[in-house]
Amino acid sequence: MQLLYPCKKIHGKQHPEWAYDAVLYELNMRQFTTEGTFVAAAKELPRLKKLGVDVIWLMPIFPIGEQRRKGSLGSYYSIRDYRAVNPEFGTMDDFRAFLQQAQNEGVKVILDWVPNHTSRDAVWTIEHPDWYEFDTEKNEIATPFDWTDTAKLDYSQQAMREEMVAAMKFWLSQGIDGFRCDMAMLQPIDFWDWATPELEQVKPDIFMLAEAEGVEFHRRAFDATYAWDMHHLLVKIAQGQANADSLRERLKWEAFHYPEQAIRMQFTSNHDENSWSDTEFVRFGAAAKAMAALTYILPGIPLIYNGQEVAQPRRLAFFDKDAIEWGAPNDFSDLYEKLSSLKHAHPALRAGEQGGDLYSIDNSEQWRIFAVKRKIGEQTVIALFNFSGADAWVKFWDEDFNGEYNQLLSNDKAQLTSDSDFLLAPWGWFVYWR
Known part of the structure; x- marks a missing residue:
């Protein structure tokens, strides 16, 4: 018997108590229902509660820019206004009603927050063009990577930092429970180490998830980080490019580098993997169920991407309407429901310092x-x-x-x-x- 996941203590962010046995569910509002609205999605909340979902991560719900828009509806991550909702999804009152219904079901809601960039026609580009990085060769606001519909924010601008946090506080005042922070590694870590205590003044038990890997994110700012490297290793195992020894070595590496209280988010799919890399059935093949189960056993918290619970078999379009075809519950529905029940019932499967050690x-x-x-x-x-x-x-x-x-x-x-x-x-x- 070998201890794969020993623990070491470090003082970091204090987690909400509910986070330790949480099951996350990523909800793509545009594709979740035929209507693609808050009102339609709210009707599905009892089903998600039965599935065992504790936290809904809403992909960006904000108005989408039109300048250089991709596809017919644009990218959720090209945001025009941080303090409004996308009319495609409904009104602010519709969102508040969705949030209230989720709270009635005992389900937390976190928002997908995009701090790296806005749309090119965002409110800030007009009111505060100095808040953006500038491309001198093109003589225009800079574009990160090949995201041509976006404008790169400049984190040397303290006023922009303050307004970013003020916008996040606005949503906390609406009653949400936290944020999933898109590409969190692209902002200086000192921004996050300052921002989270500011947000805690509004909501002391805020939950913060970083789309990033790295010990530094657990120092003060975030409850949880993506287990990206673990995910990629599981894909390699399923494709015969790695084996069980590789997984044991990875777990020992993580245990050595990450603090005891660090919560890692384990997953077999999400919006990026589904739309850009293909479905879990293409990536994992015959190992799809085994890897889904493993995400509940490994230290951390598991993620379900909408549609996985009915074995949704195709890639969803990213810039256009492409609603999930739900069909009837099947053996994947039963699988996720039973795994979630075990996660909630068994203290050994709790995340962070409250969970049981992992032994080989x-x-x-x-x-x-x-x-x-x-x-x-x-x-x-x-x-x-x-x-x-x-x-x-x-x-x-x-x-x-x-x-x-x-x-x-x-x-x-x-x-x-x-x-x-x-x-x-x-x-x-x-x-x-x-």
Whole structure:
């Protein structure tokens, strides 16, 4: 038995208590319903609550710029006004009603915040052109990367920083619970280390998620960061370019570098991966279910991208209307519901310093079998994954691989016995708990 995820303490941001066992759900308002509105989305909130969703991350809901607009409707991330809602989605009152309904269901709501750039015809480009970086060769406001519909903000401008935080405070005053901060690594870290305490003056238990990796984001400003490198490794494993040993090494690296209280967001899809890299079924193939389960077992909090719960099989258009075809609930719906229930019920699966340590279980096929346990006291979760396309007869050796357990998917009782042969199907997996 090897401890993969030992913990070290560091003083960082204090997390909201509800964040420790949270299941996140990314909601793309444009594609979530046929209508693409707050009113239509609110009708789905009871279903999301039943699925086990605790936090809805709303992709940007703000008015979209028209200058150099991409596609027929434009990019959600080309924002004209930080203090208004996209009329495509409804009115501010519609948003407030959606927020109230979510609160009635016990679901938190965080907004996707885009601090790196605005649209090229944003309110600020007219009122405060000095708040932007300037491209002297083109004699115009600079454009980041190939995002030709956007204008790059200049973080050397203190007045811009202050207005950015003031706009975020406006949304906190509406009752939201926090922010997912787009491309957070593109702003100076000192901005975030200053901004979060400012926001906490309005909402002390604010939740902050950074689209970034790096220990520095956990020093003061953010509760959670993207586990991007972990995601890319899981794709490599599914495609036969890495194995179970690679995952164990990655976990040891993260445990050494990240503090105990750091919350990593685990995922198999999101709006970027779906639209630009393809669906999880293309990227993970036969391993799609196993990797979905793994995001609930690894330290951190899991993300569901809208449509994953019904195995939505296609890439969604990014700049045009392309509503999800929901169909009837299926085995993926059941899978996510059961995984979420276990996440909520079992303290060993809590995130950060409240969760159980992650131990590797020794086995006879270490290179392709990823076997781990997480436990607090006598409460134990055991997870077994076959990271190969062939049957595996395996022996496991661990003091906790004995006795009666509950099996996640079947709800049956299972008797585990150390040193006995155990069959795992190709890309097969089991989760046991007691």
